[in-house]
Amino acid sequence: MDLLNPTPPHPDLRVSIGPLSLANPVMTASGTFGYAQEFETLMNLRRLGAIIVKGISLHPRAGNPPPRIVESACGMLNAIGLQNVGVQRFIEEKLPYLGGLGVPIIVNILGDSIDEYREITERLAESSVVSAIEVNISCPNVKKGGVAFGSDPLMAAAVTGVVKEKAAVPVIVKLSPNVTDVTLIARAVAEAGADAVSLINTLIGMAIDLKRRRPALANVFGGLSGPAIKPVALRMVYQVAKSVQIPVIGIGGIESAEDALEFMLAGATAVQIGTANFVNPRASEDVVDGIGAYVIEEGLTSIREMIGALEIC
Amino acid sequence: MDLLNPTPPHPDLRVSIGPLSLANPVMTASGTFGYAQEFETLMNLRRLGAIIVKGISLHPRAGNPPPRIVESACGMLNAIGLQNVGVQRFIEEKLPYLGGLGVPIIVNILGDSIDEYREITERLAESSVVSAIEVNISCPNVKKGGVAFGSDPLMAAAVTGVVKEKAAVPVIVKLSPNVTDVTLIARAVAEAGADAVSLINTLIGMAIDLKRRRPALANVFGGLSGPAIKPVALRMVYQVAKSVQIPVIGIGGIESAEDALEFMLAGATAVQIGTANFVNPRASEDVVDGIGAYVIEEGLTSIREMIGALEIC
Amino acid sequence: MTQFQEKATVTRRELLSSDNVRLTFQSAKIASAAEPGQFVMIRVGAGKDPLLRRPFSIHQATAEGTLQIYFKVVGRGTAMLAGIREGDEVSILGPLGRGFQLTDSPVCLVGGGLGIAPMLFLATRLGERRSGQIHGRVLLGGRTRMEVEPLLGDFEQTGFPVLVATDDGSFGQRGFVTAIFSTLDLPPDCTVYCCGPEPMMASMAVLSRERHLHCQVSVESAMACGMGACLGCSRTARNGEYVHVCLDGPVFDAEDMAWTF
């Protein structure tokens, strides 16, 4: 080794989500990163721990009528209505590009019925590019499916069961925060075989256009995301990490390495960057840089030392 | 009438919370306005629709250890732990001053058991200064009582029943947002005889001090308030106003007349100003001014025209 | 299509009227990649509130790296941006979206209110293609003199004759710019470019169709990302499907959009 020009220290940022090994704990949250290609000229996609794509359903969905988004204090509401190209076109048009990135690709799926979840999982099982499936049981935007699966432990377990049965890869279940006790749902899906849980999805909210005396969103309700929800997300991640044995992935208002590290202290093994991608398209890479620098500055042997390292007096 | 100097128009801002008539729909939220006297040199207390005082328990409470508050994005977390002087000292030391203001005084109460709620209501029934009771079944800060009463429809109804039985004045039940379906609780307390519901109390959240690797609050969890939670509050007020016949009082992130008017469009008969009192101690009076100006500018015959006037296409 | 997130320095701040501001940035990468009709997303403050970037049409851009936006103060974000000082830095994302299709045939550019913004860059590029031989006109409309006059000189420099209408008649012809358009004698191969308030664009779509003229409009919608990632900026197309303003637009064929009157 050249002592005058030592190679820069390589922080050990590796984490495991069940059987899935990641180079670092930073993922992009579903629905906030398109199909990744949108960001290719703005950041280095290969630096990511994993990429989670926009939620995919069995059939294409047109989504909700506009307006679909509105800003709120330190946050935004969205009612995209799960617009997506459907699993078939996703596999044909999007997966080949994603497969070439050399980064684990996690496919977020949603369905209106248990059968749909099963069928979409079967279709994805044929692809070798998919590293894991994230099951959205929590999206508040469509009337059928979403809300019901995510707020009832039995239904949540049922969905988990069928996806797990058909999936060739690890299954992450994404939890809704719009429940009285999120640990009940987390325990139910863990018992049903989930390899990990991710949380939180958006809080159900609403905005009003005073001038027009109408809801600001055509859908009336929308999902609240961004820094505004971070305290709720952090609380739920902490509660769930204490209640289940499987890895927890923290989501909600994460903008910086500091935010990400707080979620890891609370018990998250990995994190997802959502709304921050809109504000700073390089946000996820910045978080990777930041936690690497932290590991070096603090002299940690690995980022894994941070997971659940919160001290309670 | 002097045509050259017409008296300025007096907007009709009166609203009724069940049997209680208010000069205007603006109240101060419990725990954010002390016992009102703190604000006397900073605003005109007599302009308020009603004053709601810090939550009172049967016995004095010391509250939680510090730190009790921490800021978050567009909001704050508090874990005051319901520190209060207890009903006896409240009646002796605080009520006389409040009684002299000529503004309806609403006492926010809390208890660890049904018996405590009953007893404190009996004590307050002796006072002629109390215009209404607001029952806090939702405070997330103490282990006993709070959470359980507010998240279970049967318990919520039971508390409402005993308070209603003993109260000499209208009873408002204050709902927690930390539930899967807030309309279930609202309907339960309405059936149990509540004269009105108010919502939302704080969302349960958490913050972490990365440097110390500890929770930022000694209590670990705290209640999230401020502009950050407004979309959630607005959504729940809209849902509850559609589900019950009794008046709904909107709370959550209200800082301006525009915010207040949005809650009224969503179905609120009145509103409460909370965290905004800390940022601008005159906030509640500013809201009274602002909605008065709005009624005049829009040529409304009364502010009551706004209640639930949201148009859904 | 390469996009950049650039820290750009404000080199000039012009208050063109009480509400309307023009900012000039040094933004080498974005300016040199920009095409007329494209837009940028700008962070208006350093904090978390307002959270989202704000979209602005590219008002002017040069290969040397000068980028301009021209905007009206309508809310918190634009107020913060208007308060910026020369020498300050802002984060700009761009160039974004699909711009105007340029043509060598005759053209008619119609800008109303703040819809004037993208027309200057467009007129400049179209003028350059035509050097000397100008077949076209620029129509500018505003509520009042101050919404148009400060920009007149810049438009005249592009070589196109400029016609003006104001609602209050304080400058140019009294009335809507669409009225001028209706009286113009335009060749059948004339391309119409339009940006302005919704009702104006809706009228221009109808007027152009009646005259069998190809009309391109630059439309708006609420946006979060500006780059196709959120799917928030949808608008309803004529066939009932949703298009995304940041990706499929902001410039569309007027024929392809659904208009409400």
Next chain:
Amino acid sequence: MTQFQEKATVTRRELLSSDNVRLTFQSAKIASAAEPGQFVMIRVGAGKDPLLRRPFSIHQATAEGTLQIYFKVVGRGTAMLAGIREGDEVSILGPLGRGFQLTDSPVCLVGGGLGIAPMLFLATRLGERRSGQIHGRVLLGGRTRMEVEPLLGDFEQTGFPVLVATDDGSFGQRGFVTAIFSTLDLPPDCTVYCCGPEPMMASMAVLSRERHLHCQVSVESAMACGMGACLGCSRTARNGEYVHVCLDGPVFDAEDMAWTF
């Protein structure tokens, strides 16, 4: 006790070191009502984030309405405040809290780091009471020269002799200001006034008790309202009960507080 919410104009902005800023406001009502040891709550921005006001000790105040604060940039709020320009307006709430009890007996003022802030106003008032006959001293401590030197002249004007210690010895004696205090010969009726980092105040509490001197300290805590409305600013007293810094303090008898070492 009357308090005011006042729109105050920044009349002077002094960068006393790379991190430390002194702002002078014209704030007629608050300045003329202020007492040494009291504080103000300042809105650092116009938006919703950061949401809460920030507390600052009153560094100096005059009957003519001049109000000063002296602060260190430690986070977002103080960074925003440091970026303010002369002529800008901010909303100030004050004067708040219970200040120092003034005395005519001998005094010893001890300020460490940003704890120097309230000592200037205190020294000024104590100096005025004593006109000519000074029985007292001011001790100032900082990490390095730039934390103390820029304020030295102002303290000397109060008439008190000033002794200085810096951690790195770049100005005055090397070491902690508490070391100077230990070596001083103080009369038994001397009142000690202290403000600084927690460990320093804890030491001063012990050192004062050992010498049977009455010590008043100005402490901090997280605050939302600054006026007794939120009950958020609690601290644990020696007897285990909670006191509220904004209402019962920020100045307390050192004896009454619980100190952690």
